[in-house]
Amino acid sequence: MEIDLKDFSGTRAFIKLILRRDRIILPVLLIFLIFLFISIAYAYVFTYSEAALREAMVLEITSNPGSVAFLGSIWDSSIGGLVAWRSSVIGPILVALVGIFFMVRHTRSEERKGRLELLNSTAVGRHALLTSALLTTYGFNIILGGVIVLSLIFFGLSWEGSIAMALSMTLFGCLFASITGVAGQLTDSSNDARYISLGLLITFFLIRIIGWDDGEIAWLSWFSPFGWVHHLHAFADEEWLILGLFIIFTIILGILAYYLSYNRDMGHGIFPQRKGSARASITLNNVMGLTWRLQRKNLFFWLLSFSVMGIILGQNAQTVTNVFNDSPQLMNILSQIGGTTDPLDNYITMILLLLGQVFAIYGMATVLKLRSEEIKKHSEFILTNTVSRSRWISSNLFFALIGPSLVLLVFILTYALSYSFISGNMMQDLVQLICAALVYLPAIWVMVGISLLLFGLVPRLTSLSWVILALFFIINFLADLLDLNQLIRDISPFTHVPNLLIGGNVGWVLVLMLFVSFFLAFMGILGYRQRDIT
C-alpha cells in the first residue's frame, strides 16, 4: 500500500462537512462530558475536602464488594485520587460511546446512504472519509482532555495527576475511534460496525472486572484499556509509560483501518454480503413477524452481552465476597454502615444500581427504531398495506417492554447460576434476587413511555429522549456525590427504584410509575394515530 497524498484530498472539505452537520450535537456532547468530569471533581474538592471525611469514604467504598469489582480499587485517598478513581469507569465508557457512534455516523452510515458516491464523484481521495472522521474524533477527544486538565488544575489538583487523567480519557477515546474505524471496514452494515465496537467495549470492561486488583488473575486487567486507565495511577505516582500503550494501539489500529479501506470496494465490507432466501418464511406472515425480524439482532446482542456479563459478575461475586468473608474488619465496617452484613447482597445491589439505566437504553432504542423506520420510509409499505397504525406501533411497543425484561431476567439468572456453579452453594432466595432486578422495570418502562410519547406527538424531537435519559443519568450519578436536593432526585424515575436486598420495599411509587409509563405510551399511540406520517 503506497501512500499517495492525492488519496487524502478532500479531507478538509469532509471535516468542514462533519463540523457543519454536527455543529449542535458536538458542543452539546462536549459540554455534557465536561460537566460530568467537573462535577466529579467539584464534589470531591468541596464536599470531601477534609482528609478524615475522605478516609471514611474510602473505607465505605472498599467495604462494598460491588464497588470494588465494578469501579476498581482506590489508589490514593487524596482528592485527586478519588476524582481519578470515580472517573476511571464512567469516563472511558462515555468517551468511547461518543467515539463509536460518531465514527460510524461519519464513515459507514455515509456509504450506506449513498451520499458517499455523490461526494466521491467530485475530486475526493479514497482515504478522505476515514481520515476526516478520525481527525474530528481525535480532535474532539483532545479538546475534551484539554478542558479536563484546565478544570482540574483550576480546582487546585496537581498538574501531573490532572494531565495523566485527562490524557487517559483522551487516549481512550482515540483508541476507540481507531477500533471503530477498523470495525467499519469489516462489514457493510453500520449496525454491525456498532455491534462490533460496542461488543469490544463490553468485553474490555468485563476483562477488567475479572482481573480485579485483589483477585488471582489481576494480570488479566492488562489486556483491557480499562485496566490501563486504572493502572495509570493518576494522582498516585503516575506510570506514564502506560499512555504509550494507548498510543501504540491507536496508531496500529488506525493503520489497519486504512489498509482494509484500501483493499475493499466501496459500499461493501471485507466480509461479503450473503444472499438470502427467495421466499418469505412463515414468521414473516404478519406484522409481529416483521417486527421480530427487524428487532431480533438487537435483542440477541443485548441478551448475549448481558448473559456474559451475568456469568462474569457471578463468578466475580464469589471471589470478591470470599475476600470479605475472610476479613472480619471489612465485615465489621459493612455492618456498621448499615444494610445487611451479607456482602453478596451489597454486591448485586450496587451492580443493579449501576446497570439499571443501561437496560433503559435498550427499551428506548427499540422505540426509536419506529422513528428511523418512518424516516427511511420503510413503515410506509406496512401502513399502506393492511396494517393499522395502532397495530404497527403496538408490535414495536411489545418488544420495547418485553425486551428489557428478558435481558434483565437473563442477566440475573446467569448471574445466579454462575455464582452457584462456582461457589457450590445455591444462591439463596433466587426469587428475591429476581424481584430485586425486575423492580427496575417500571423505571425502564417510563423511559420507553417517554420515547413513545415524543415519537407520537413530536416525531422530529424523538431523539430528545436521549437527552432526558442523560439528564436522569446525571441526576442519579451526582445524587450521592453532590448530595442533591431530594426534590431534584425525585425527577428521575430511577431514584424511586427500591433496593430490595438491602432493606428496600416495594411501594406505591412503583405502581404509580407503571401507570405513568402506560399513560405516556398510550398518549404516544394516540398522537401517532392522529398525525401525518412525515
Next chain:
Amino acid sequence: MSVIEIEKLTKYYGKVLALDEVNLNVQKGEVFGFIGPNGAGKTTTLRILMGLIRKNKGEVILLGKDPWNDAVELHRRLAYVPGDVNLWPNLTGGEVIDMLGKLRGYFEPERRDELIERFRLDPKKKCGTYSTGNRQKVALIAALVSDVELYIFDEPTIGLDPLMELVFRETVHELKKAGKTVLLSSHILSEVEALCDRVSIIREGQIIETGTFKELRHLTRTSVFLETNKPITGLENIGGIHNLKLQANQAQFSVDSDKIDLILKHITQFQVQSFISKPPTLEELFIRYYGRDNGAN
C-alpha cells in the same frame, strides 16, 4: 362509477399551501394519469389517498369510503407503489414480495413467479444490495401480485430501463383489460401518453387541466411544415398563427386548432407541394403550461 372522488382538496404544510382546492375524478376501469413537475403536489395527493397524511379541507372519497378512517379496510382493496422506494436492507426481494402480498390477503404464487420472471428480478438478493431500478421492481411486483380493484402508482418507472418500462406498460394494459382501475402519477410524458385514457395536469398545488388527450389537444396548437411552388404571403396577417418561420416557398408554424380550416383555405392558392402536420405531444402541452409563454410567442 367513481373510484376516486376528490373535491376541493386543500393541504397545508405549516404555512405552505401544498394543495389548493384540487378536484380529481377517476372512473372505474380507466387508466388515469396525474402529471405535473416535481413538487407540484402529486405525491401529497396520493399520500392523502393512502391515509398517510390528513387533509385540511375538502372531500375525498375512495372506493366509496374515507381514506383516513377506513384505511385498513380500503388497503385490502387496493395496491400502492410509492415514489422513491426504500426497502429493509436485510430482507430479500422475494421475502418482501411475499410478506406484503400475504399482509394484503391471498395471492397466487404462480402470478408472483411469473412477474418475477417477467421483470427479471433476482429474489434472493437482499434489498440493501439492489440497484434503484431493482428496488423499484420489488415494489411494483409486490403491488401487482395482488388481485385488487385499484392500483396506485407514484412515479413507477423511475430507474427502470426501457425494457422494463415496456414490461410495466404491458402489465398496465393487462390490468385495464381485466377491468381494473389504475391511477398513475408521472412526469415521464411518453409513458402517460402511451398508457392513460385521461389526465389531470397539476402545477403548484392547482389542477390546471383535466381531460382526454383529444380534449386537451383541442386546446393547443398543431405544428405545420409547408412547401409550396409559389412564394407564400399573407400568413402573418392571419390570426391564430404562431412562431412563424417563413422562407419564400417554405413555412413553419403552429396554428390554433380552430384556425386550421382557415389556414388550409389560404395556402392552397400557393400550390402546396408538401404538407406535414403533427399533433402536439404532451411535452408541448406541458411546456405550454410550465414554460411561461402564455401568449408571449
